[in-house]
Amino acid sequence: MTDTTIFGLYAAAAVGFGLYGLITNPQPLRKIVAFNLMGSGVFLLLGVVGRRGAAAGFGNDPVPQALVITGIVVAFSATALAVALLLRLFQTAGSATLRDDAPASASINQSGD
Amino acid sequence: MSYPATVLDAVTTTRGFLLVLSIIVPVAGVLLAFVVGGRHIERLAFATILFGLAIAAAILVALQQSDGPLVYLLGAWAPPLGVALRADGLSAVMMMVAAVVISAVGVFAGADFRPAAAESRAPFAFWILLLGIWAALNIVFLGGDLFTLYVALELVTFAAVPLVSLDGRAETLQAALRYLLFALTGSVLYLLGTTLFYGLYGTLDIVLLSHRVRAQPATLVAAALMTTGLLAKTALFPLYLWLPPAHAGAPAAASAILSGLVVKGSFFILVRLWFQVMPGLPGFAATQLLAALGGAAIVFGSVVALRQERLKLVIAYSTLAQIGYLFLMFPLALSASGQLESGGALAGGLLQAVSHATAKAAMFLAAGSIYAVLGQDRIAGLGGVWRALPIAVLAFALGGVALMGIQPSGAYLAKELLLQAAAEKGQWWWAVVLQAGGIFTAAYVLLVLAHVLAPAKAPIASDRPALRIQETAALALALCSLLLGLLPWEAYLPIAQGIPSYRLGPEAVSKTLSKVLLPILGGTVVATLLGRWGPPPAHITSWKPPLAVVDPIRRIGLALGDLIERSDGFLRQWPVAGVTLLVLVLLFGGCNADGLVMRMQARPASGRHQLFA
């Protein structure tokens, strides 16, 4: 087992932690953190893939690196949008939860417009 | 200057630039609209839409004249280093549908999102996001690289989520947040699979992958992750927790886009993945599982739709059912060794997507017109609405009829093609599901129509008059869907035999009649048994004897409906949906592994050719 593979296993574990947090944490902000953890696991995996493809004098295949950089920016945009939604939801509803106990027909019927 | 090509199609074809145009025109529209803002944003959007519509049409024409897919190598860099755009028949058709639906929605929204003297929030966001979704969908349809498709998927999501919460109410904000978080989970899974594909084969280009992908254990993991991620974004049962509140809560124009087009984006990538990226990989069990989920979606979505009290929720749950319909094609089109076997089934699946896109957009727009006039959309309160909004009601009805699969609608043609494939393969159980799907659809459409056509309980107190242009936009889309079956699809979709003809004759008439009557009669029965009806009007005494007969059966139906509605509430809880998501990953991995063992012995011939004309 090479040291690169070790990082690959860590990445898989980070994805696993992220998935668990995303599913079980009731607080949306924690879900967002878990999503980021999961994302970072995926990016690490790409880094490991790139590292395995080290060749031609490069320590890391540049293509996966570029994908990761694009991916990080996309993930950041997602985080920003989710946080803004969450803050607005908290401001409007006074609570921040994804729970939807009421039957769907009841939850949308008081419309303002 | 470019990297030595390893594939035959790695050259830009003539008129390939049309593909670039179809992406950068809406992108340029987004950028300009963002700067201009203010009062001119709507006109700018209209100009972009017209331009885009023309490009989509031009691509259809160009594709017919070329003898293979249109290809454009971005920056003249050939894959695997570069990224290619490719348009085959499937992409061209989907692009045209997107253009048509967006045009109609644009006309409809022109009345709702007309900016006032100063720039205001909702129009600004709506028009930019509309163009953004369009650009993103075109990339989804054309992208030849799995990572470019990932970015496109994210673009779709980022444009779609704010549309859900455009009116700013707490419920819609919550729906948007759910949608965003679940969709993000799906895209992370997709990206994971993409990563593994790169690690395995050193390319993300779809055509190159189709040559290189072999049935290996790591490939199965990648495929399972990507499939499930895309299912979460498509909202296939049981991963639909975000769909009903998001689609029903958004403004009508946005709902039409979300239900009609957005879910088709991830579905389209799934089709690319299963049919092109990894031919020979999905096993019998995996395709059956996919279609079984589809079948469950039909039953679940339809039954819950029948029990909704609000029109927009009926339509939203109908989307859930219709998404299920899209997945019935997988076992019919793919052979047991995962190769494309029946082009007709694939064409049928795509046609179903096309018909649903137009019909569902029409229905949401019609519902939006009704909502705008009545100020509410409770089904029980829809009596007499056809007097106030005859065109909207007609649009809704025609959209419903088109969805049921009645001649000459696109859904009819789709159903015929799928039934044909089911008969050829001897998988009769899918034929049953296909027919049941039509009956269920008829049931909720008839249920709504029965209320709409009933006499008004109270005179309609209208806030504002009906806008004819909005109703007409809805009607145009509904007519589109209804007449889709008459178009020459052979040029774009892999339909081997001629399409079932429409020649008149006594035999044809009786056959047609039976095909029309089956869903309508079946639908009436189902709607009577499972629907929510108020007490019958007391003054009609003739209702009593039949009611006495129906009552016990109806009670069973209601109990069944209750059960399904309760499981619907259970499945829509976040933790449950999350666990289901992971279980599906494992199931798909397991199903494909099952096929893997089979294929280890008999590896398929390397006949991995271009599947699509």
Add this chain to the structure above:
Amino acid sequence: MSFALDILTIAAVSAGAFFFLAGTVGLLRFPDTLTRLHALTKADNLGLGLVVLGLLPQAGSVRHGLKLVGIWLLVLLAGATVSQLIARAARQGGPAR
């Protein structure tokens, strides 16, 4: 000469590592915010300073050496400011950690 410089490097970096260790132990074990901050600043200022000092002979060029010193100075600045802010927040009954 280079041997002496290597010895200096080893000594300084080890000392720096010790302060980091001490600072971390303090962060985990001390009872309240202010004492924890006290421990942390040891790691930031002294620990990093010693590490940078130890690395200077290995830097190779003056430019790289200046970059190293620049890093230390920036961390000093940021660390000092943040400690102040945290301490003030702690005194005003903010987030107790």
Add this chain to the structure above:
Amino acid sequence: MTVATILEMVLGAVVLGLGAWTIAARETFAATVGYVAYGLLVPLIWVRLDAVDVALTEAAIGGGLGGVLLLGAAARLRASEPAAAAETPGKIVRLGAAGASVMVAAALSAAVLLLPDPAPTLAPAAIANASATGLANPVTNVLMAFRAMDTMLEKVVLLLAIVGVWSLASDQAWGGRPGPRHQADPHGVFAFLARLLPPVGIVVGIYMFWTGADHPGGAFQGGSMLAAMWLLVIMAGLTDTPPASGRWLRLVLIAGPGVFLAVGLGGVCFGLAFLAYPPTNAKPLILGIEVAMVLTIAVTLGLLVAGAPERSPQR
């Protein structure tokens, strides 16, 4: 087993432990603090993977700006905590989730172990074609030439994220200044830092961008550095966020994708292809795009952290 391997295992274990902490911590604020620490340590792994470009990006965007965003949200959401904690799913669901997560992670690990050896790579192809751009940093080559489409689209992603965040404003606050007005003691230590650091930070940011042509660095890294400096000044109350309706602000926000698009079309006009650069002028053209992109990225990232417009432009 070498010292380096042991070091890597320990580093990975610490990072993973922090990751687990962000999931397990009881308090949301503590979890976000844990995430910031995680985000600052992950770049070390990236350096060990010989991907310095990514390490810089991850530190600046993942750890830095992402951390600010999450910490700010955690502070504003503190009141929602008890209600959310009451909704923790039952033991069966948690066990099920844990089991399923472990199995998916195990499948993923198996896939990692089964990756082919020798691994496929595009590094030689990237080298062979580097002469077309005249840039020595291979990652910049991939981002700006070979996969330029992704990079351009990602700028559109950023813009749509801005539109999405702004669409969450109330109708009255439309066109107003994003985020809350920060108050700080103008003679306090924070204001002092906000005056002292930005000149240095701006130089470093521009350097990171400039050196990205040939060495690790680039528009993203430099842009996020500039964004951080801007946010620092805003948070110290020395300046305010610009009104969202400003014409200049809008122009800056589309400058990156706009210039990218224009240069891409220029490639068509010169008879090459969309997003192709004429070999003689490739480097200046790419740098031109990157200048626009740095500006756009800096302002976009800053505004994404600031949030939706909250205050009318007059106040």
